Amino acid sequence: MQKNILYIHGFNSSPLSLKAEQTRHYLAKNYPEVGFFCPQLASTPAKAITQLEQLIEQHNYHSQWYLIGSSLGGYFASYLAEKYHYLAVLVNPAITPDELLHDYIGEQVNPYTQEVYQVTAEHMLQLKALKQSAPTISGQQKNNYLVMVQTGDEVLNYQQAVEKYQHCRLIVQRGGDHSFINFDKCLATITDFFQLD
Numbered sequence: 001m002q003k004n005i006l007y008i009h010g011f012n013s014s015p016l017s018l019k020a021e022q023t024r025h026y027l028a029k030n031y032p033e034v035g036f037f038c039p040q041l042a043s044t045p046a047k048a049i050t051q052l053e054q055l056i057e058q059h060n061y062h063s064q065w066y067l068i069g070s071s072l073g074g075y076f077a078s079y080l081a082e083k084y085h086y087l088a089v090l091v092n093p094a095i096t097p098d099e100l101l102h103d104y105i106g107e108q109v110n111p112y113t114q115e116v117y118q119v120t121a122e123h124m125l126q127l128k129a130l131k132q133s134a135p136t137i138s139g140q141q142k143n144n145y146l147v148m149v150q151t152g153d154e155v156l157n158y159q160q161a162v163e164k165y166q167h168c169r170l171i172v173q174r175g176g177d178h179s180f181i182n183f184d185k186c187l188a189t190i191t192d193f194f195q196l197d
Contacts, residue, residue, distance in 0.1 A: 003031075
């Protein structure tokens, strides 16, 4: 059974982000047999989810998928984890992106790709439609998540993630920021959680 990791980047990010690159290098060095996928996501939430679902379903036969999602990618990862019953690591995940990204409606430029695109009110509705309920203490789904937050996150309120995923495995690091400082030092913990060995 082929094991694949799908890394889902955040808003205005790309496969060239530091955490994505660190994950790619770590896996190449320590788990060269594990497939690594990190697509450049479409700029609308509905298209991004369709893109990720198609990627998974295209390779689903004889494959076991594991998800890593950062920020908005963490929100997308939780949707996919529920849909397919996958293990997911959420890094400084967005919990209510439809509220947070309201301030970004209008023209955006992706700093990695230089793509110019519009964020619209329709995107907020698309995000809201992907919302998943919090894992309960008695439910099996709580075991599917490892949630990593840093209290110094300047973009998101880390406590929202702690509250939503309180029954899951949580790593709360003091300080740090939204990019998750020293993410590379957590990669061994992530691969242990996925039981790649």
